[in-house]
Amino acid sequence: MLLFLLLLPLIAGGAAFVLPQRGWRNKVLISAALAHCAGVFSFWRSPLPVSLNEFLGLDAPGLLVLSVVSLLFLMVAFYLLGYFKDEPDISHRIFIGFLLLFLAFMTLVSASRHFGLLLIAIEATTLSSVPLINFVKTKQSIEATWKFLVICLVGIALALLGIYFLAVATIGNVESIFIDKLISHPGQLSLPWLKMSVIFLLIGCGTKMGLVPMHTWLPDAHSQAPSPVSALLSGCLLNCAFLSVFRIAQVAHAAGLMPFFSSMLIPLGIMSMGLAYVFILGQEDYKRMFAYSSVEHMGIVAIGLGLGGIGIYGSLLHMINNAFTKGLAFLVTGNLYQQYHSKRAGDVRGVLRRHPLTGIFLLAAFLAVSGLPLFGTFISELIILYAALLGHHYILAFFYLLFLALIFMGLAGIVLKMAQAPAEDQEAMETSGESPSMILPVLFLTLIVVVLGIYIPPILNGLLQQCSGLLAG
C-alpha cells in the first residue's frame, strides 16, 4: 500500500508529461489525488507504525503529515480545475507533471525511515517545486525562484553535513542512521558530534520550514508562485520540513538532548513570530502578508515542539490547523487575484460587497490565521500557551501573546480594509462570477478548520497522543 502511494503520483506525473490533452491531464490529476487520499486514509484504521522495509514506513507523525498533505493536495487539485484557463499547453503539461512529482516526494518525506533518504526527499521536493514556483516566468518569479533555490540548497547542504555528523556520532554503536535504530539505542551516541549534528540539522531543516532568520526565501516564493502552489508550499512543504525537525527532536529526545534542542528551537520560534509582526504590519502585498503569517505559525509550531509535554500535542495540532488554514488563505488569494488582477492590498477593495462569498472566505481565512475561536488555530495556540505556562516560561508567554496581538493588528488593518472599504470606482471593474470549483474547495477547507476548532475526532486525538507519546518520558 505504501509503495502504491509512492508510485501512484510518480506514474501519474509521468503520464501527465506525455498525455496530449488537457482534459485527460486534469482527470489524471484528480483521480491520482483522490486515490492517494483514499490510500492515505486507509492507514488510519491500521495499527501504527507500518513499515515496508528498513527505509520506508509510516509512523504516527508521518501519517499525520501525509494525511494533511494528501487532503490539501486533493483540495488544490479540485481548485486547479477552475484556475487555469488560457496558458500554453506545454506549461500546463509541465505544471501538472511536476505537481504530481511534488506530491510523490512529499509522500516520500513522510514515509522515509532513514535520515539520508529523508533529506534526499526534502531536496527533491525543493527541486520539483521550482517549475511550479516559476510558473508565470516573470522577472519577479524568476527572482523568487532563484532565492528559493539558493537558500534552500544551502540549508539542505548544511542539513546534509548534519547527517554526516550524525553518522559520525553513531560510529561504533549503531549500524546506520535509520531513525528507528537511532531511537532504540539511546545513550550510545557520541555527544559532541550529536550536538553538532542537531545544530546543523536544525538550521538545515529550519531553512525549509521557514524559521527566522532562514525564512528569507519564503515570502518571495509564496507571493510569486501561483496561489494554488502557494497553498501547497505553505500547507504541505512546510509541514514536511516540520516533520524532519520532529525527527531530529526524536533523536535528540532519545539521546537526552531535548533541553539542548528546545533551548534553540524556542528562541527561533519566538523570533519567527516577532519578525512576522514586523513585516505583516503595513504589508502591501496580501500574498506576502499570508506568507509572513506562515513564518509566524511555523514559529508557533516550533515553540510548541520545544516546550514538550502537552506542547507537542498542540504543536502537531497547530501544524494541521495551519496547513488547512493556509490552504484556505492562499486559495482565497487566488480568487482575489483572478478578480482584481493585482497583488496589492490597496487595489483590492469592497470584496464583501462585490464578491460576497470570496469576501466571507477572506474573513474566515483572516480569522483562522489570527487564531480566533471556532477555528482550530485557536485551540492549538491555546494549548501551546498552556504548555508555556505549565513550564513557567512567563517571558515566553508574554512575547507570544504580544506578537500574536501585534500580528492580529497588522492583519486586521489590511484584511478588513480589503473586505469592507468601498471601491473607489464602483462600476469600473466588471464582476466576474465566483465559479463553484473555486469556491467549494475553499468551503471545504473552512469547514475542516472550523470542525477542528470545536471537535477533535477521537481517532485524530489518538494519533496526536501517539505522536506526543514519542517524545514523552
Next chain:
Amino acid sequence: MNSFIYHLGILLVFPPLLLGVIGKTKAFFAGRWGPPLLQGYYDIFKLGRKQPVYSVTTNWIFRMGPMISTAAILAAGIVLPISGLKAPVQFGGDMILFVYLLALSRFFMVLAALDTGSSFEGMGASREATFACLSEITIFLNLAILALLSKSLSLSGIFLGGLSSSWGQVGPVLILVVVSFFLVLLCENSRIPVDDPETHLELTMIHEVMVLDHSAAELALIVYGQALKLFLFGCLIVSMIFSFKIRNIAAEAAFFTSGFFGLGIAIGIVESAMARLRLNRVLYVLYAAFIFSIFAFIVILVRGHA
C-alpha cells in the same frame, strides 16, 4: 405622622423669616430702617396673586419646574432634624438622599431655565450648575467628616447627640467644618459675595438670571424654595453648633431660634461688609470651602479620628 406634620409645618412657615432677618441686618448696616421682618411672606403672597406670563417657547417643564424643585427641597427637609426635633424619617445614608434631593431640585430649575430658549437664562443655568458641582463635593466631604466623628450614618444621628462629644475633642476641626458649610451656604443660596439676589444685571448673576422668565405663582414658589434651602443649610450649621443634647424642648427651641437669628445676622454682616466677587473669583470661595474641609479631614485622621 404627627412628627411629619410638625416638621413640614416648621419648614413651610419659618424660612421666609430668615430672609427678613438678613434684610434687617443689611438695612441696619446701611443705616436704614429697612423692610419689615415679614417682608419675605409679603413678597410670596404678592407674587402668588399675580397674573402669569409664559413664553410660547416653553413646555410644561417651565411651569412645573419650580414646583418639582421646591417639592424636592421640602422632601429633603424631611430627613433633616431641626433643632432637637428628630427628623420624621431617618435612616443610615439619609444624608445622601438629602444632597441628591437638592440636586434634583436644581436640575429642574436648570431645565426650566433652558426651556425658555433665552441665552441669559442658559448662562445663569450653566453657572449655577457649575458652582453646584463644586459645592456638592464640599458638602459630601463635610458630611463624611461628621459621619466619621459621630459614628452615625444618618443626619439625625449626627446632629442629635452624635457630635456632642466631638466639640470637646476636636473642636477646631468642627469650626473648620462650620466655616466650610457657611461658605457653601453662601454659594448655594446665591448670597453676596457669590451672587447678588437683589440685582438683575445679567453679566454678574447666577441664580437670579436663571429665573428671569418666571412670574406669578411659580416665582413665588421659587422665592419660597430659596428661602427654604437657606433655612435647611442654616439648620445644618446651627445644629452642628448646638449639637449638645438638652432634654428641655423649650430651651432647645430658644437656643435654636437664637442660633438662627445669629446666622441671619452673620449672613447680613457678610453681605454688608463685602462686595460681590468677580465671577472667576467665586471659584476661590468654593475652593476655600473645600480646602477647609480637607484640612479638617486630615486633622481628624492624624488625631486618630477621635
Next chain:
Amino acid sequence: MNVWLDAALVLIILLALFITVSNRLGTMIHLFGLQSCLLGCVPFFIYFKQMEFYIAFVAGAAIVLRGLAMPSFLYWAIRHVSSRSESNPTIGFGTTLLLSGAAIVGSFLLATRLVFPVRIASDMVVPCSFSLIIIGFLLLTGRVKAIAQVVGYLVLENGVFLFAMLLLKKMPLLVEMGILLDLFIAALVLGIVVNNINDEFDHTDTLELTTLKD
C-alpha cells in the same frame, strides 16, 4: 598513503583559495572542476587498504558528475553571458582571501575540539571540509554574479562531500548515490535558472535581483 592524501587535501584548499581570488567566471568553473576531480580521487587515498567496488563506484561517479558534467553544464549556462567577470564583489577579493585564511585556522581549531570516534586516515580531512564549507559561504555572500554564487554553493557542497568520504562505509550505497544525484540535479536546476535569469534580465548580476523586498 597519508602523504598523498594530505597533498590532495592541501591542493583542494589551495584551489578553493584560487577560486576566491579569481574574478573570471570561466576560471572559477575550471578551478572548481579541477577541485572536484581531486576530491573524487580522495576515496582512493582514504580507503587505499580496504578498497571495495562500491567505493570506487561512488568515487568514479563523483569524478564524472561533479568534475566533468557540472563544469561543462555551467559553461553552457553562461554561454550567452556578455560580461564574464566578477567586477564588483560585495566582499573584495583580498578580504575574501583573508577571511578564508581565518576560516581555515578556525576550522582547524574547531576540529581539535571534535574528536573523531575512530582513527581516520588523516586528521586533516575534517578541518579541510569545514574550510571548504566556509569558503563556499564566503563566495555565496561575497559574489554578485549568479554563476559565481553557484560555484560558491558547489564548493560548499564539495566540503560536505569531503566529509562524506569519511563515512562511505557507514551510508548505504543507495543513499549515497541518491545524495549525489540529488546534488547533481540541484546544480542542473541552478544552471537552468541562471540561464532563465540571463534570458530575462540580459545579465546575471544578482544585485539586480532585489525587487522582491519589504
Next chain:
Amino acid sequence: MTLILYCLLILAVSIPLMLALARFKKISAHVYLGSLVVACALGLFSASGVLSRGIAPVDFRLAGTIPLGEFYIGMDALSAFFLLLFFILSLAAGIYGYGYMRDYKGGRNLPAHFSLCHLLMIVIILVVVAKNAVLFLAAWELMTLASYFLITFYNEHERVRKAGYVFLIATHTGTFCLLGMFLLMGVHAGSMDFDRMAMAPFPLGMAAGIFVLAFLGFGVKAGFIPLHVWLPHAHPEAPTHVSALLSGVVIKIGIYGLIRIMSIVKDFPLWCGIVLLATGIVSGVAGVLYALGQHEIKKLLAYHSIENIGIITLGLGIGMIGRYYHQDTVSYIGYAAALLHTFNHAVFKGLLFLSAGTVIRSTHTGEMDHMGGLLKWLPWTGHLFLIGSLSICGLPLFNGFISEWLVFRSLLEGVFHLDMCGIIFSTAAIVALGLIGGLAALCFAKAFGTVFLGHNRSEHEHHHNMEGDFVLVAPVAMLAALCLWVGLFPQEMVSYAFQGVKSMEGAAVPVVFRQAILGPLLSVTKVLFAGIAIFLFFALLRRIFLGACRVTWTETWGCGHAYTSSKMQYTASSFARPVLKIFRSVVLFRIKSEIPKRYFPAAGQLNSGVKDISEYFVFRPVFYAVKKVSRGLKWIQGGRTQSYILYILFLLVVLLIWKLR
C-alpha cells in the same frame, strides 16, 4: 438550565432561517422579531426564576471534545443577574432595532445584520453561563467579533471602519491578557473548569498577577480609563440599537468577567482593591468630564458609559478592600451596589441610546448644537429621554439613585470600618462620587436642554410624526417604566443583587445586612412619596392661584434685546464651558477662535473641544512606536540573497559558539 438551552437553540436555529429567507425581507425580519421575543421571554423567565428562588439549576455539560475545553454551562445567581439585565435590554434594543432598520435603504444585507445580532446574543449568553474557561474565552472572542461587524454596519464610511478597527484591536489585545490569565489559573488549578479553579488556593503573588491581567483584559472591554480608547469611537458609529447593546451589555460583560474572577480567586492583595477604587474614581470623573466636552449626542452618551463603569468599579473596589479587611458589611454592600448599578446602567443607558437614536433619525444629525426644541416634535422620545437623564444623574425617584446610594452607603461603611488607608480612599471616593453626580447632572441638563428645549437651532425643519410607531416607542417606554419601578420599589432588584453577591461570595449574605439595606430603602421610598405628595399639593395650589387669572403667552423676554436668530441661544458648548474651564488641564479643553477684526468683519469661527488624554498621550504614541519598530526593521528583508545567506551563516556561528563552548 433547559430554558436557557432552548433559548440558545431558538436563536441558533433562527440564524440560518433568516439567512435562508434573506430574499423575503419581511418574513425574515418577522422571524427575527419572533425568535427574539420568544428567546428573551424564556431567558427572562429562567433568570428571574433563579434569582427569586435562589437555587441554581443543574449544570449542563457536553463531554470534552477538545483538549482543555468543553461545553460546560451553568447558571448561578450571578450569571442569572447578568442574564436578567441582558435579556431585558436585548429585548428592548432588538425590537427597536427591528423598527429602526425597517426603512434602511442602503443595499446592505439586513438579514445578515439581524443574524449577527442573534449571534451576539448567543455568545453573550454563553459568556455569562460558561463554566469552562476555554468556552468562556471562545464566546468572549466571538462576542468581540460579532460586535465588530455590528459596529461597522455603515462601513462605507472611513470613520466607521476606523472605529471598528480600534475596537477590534483594543479588545482583542485585551483578550490575550485574558488568555494568559485563564491559562495561568488553569495551570495552577489543574483544570479549566471554574468550579475546580474556585477550589484551588491561589497564593497572593499569583492572585496579583491574575488581577493585573484581569484588570487589563476585562478593563478594555468595560472601558476603564485609560483603557477605554475604543469606546468613544465605536458607540457613536454603530447603529443605535447596537450602541445600546454595546453600552448596556457588552461593556457590562467586562464587569461580569471581573466579578467572576473575584468569585474564583478569593483573596487579593490590598493594592488590587485600591487600584480598582482609584480606577473607578478616575474613570468616573474623567468620563463625565469628557462627556461634558462632547457636542455629539451619542459620543456624550458613550463617555457617560465610562463614567458609570467608574461608579460600578467604585463599588467593586470598596468591596474588594472590604474583603481584604474581612469587613463583610463593606464588601457585601459594595458588591451589591456594583451589581445593581450594572443593572441600572444597562436599563437607563439603553433608554438613552434608543431615544437618542430616534432623535438622530428625525434630525439626521448627532450634533446637539444643531438641535433644539424637539420636545414639541418628539414628545414621547423627549419625555423618555428626560426619564433616562434623571436616572443616569442618580437623581431620586429613579433607579440610578438607588444604586448610587448603595455605593455611597458602602463607602460610608468603609469610612466606619476600615483603617486609615481605607478611610482615606473611601472618603476620596465619596467626594469623587459626589463630583460625578454633580457633573453628570450638569451634563444631562446640557444634553436634554439643548436637544429638547428652547428653539430649533438649525434651518432644517422637523417633520411631524418622525417619532415612529409602536415598535420604536414601546421598548423605550418599557425601559423607562423599569427605571421608575426600580427607583420607587427597589426591594426586589436589591435582593436580586444580594443573591448575586451570595453566589459570588459563596456564602449566604447575613439577613442583618440585607435588613440594613432594605430598611433604609423603604424609608427612601417613603420620603420620595412624601415629595410626590408635596408636589401634587403645590400643583393644586398653583391651579387654585392661577384658576382666576388670565394667562398671557408671549415671546421669551430678551432683556431688551430682540431675538434675531434662534442660534443666539445658549449652546451645548457654551453651557459646558465654565466647568470645562475649571478642569481644562485634565481634559485638555481648548478653544480655537478666529475673531473677526476691523470695521467690516469677515466670517469668524470658534471651535472648542476636549482631547482624550489617554488616547493622545498613551495609545497613539504606542501605536506609532509599534509602527516605527516595524518600519525600522524592514531592512531585514532587503532583497539581497547575499545577506540572506549571511544570516544563515551568522546563526550557525552563533549557535556553534553558544552551544559548543
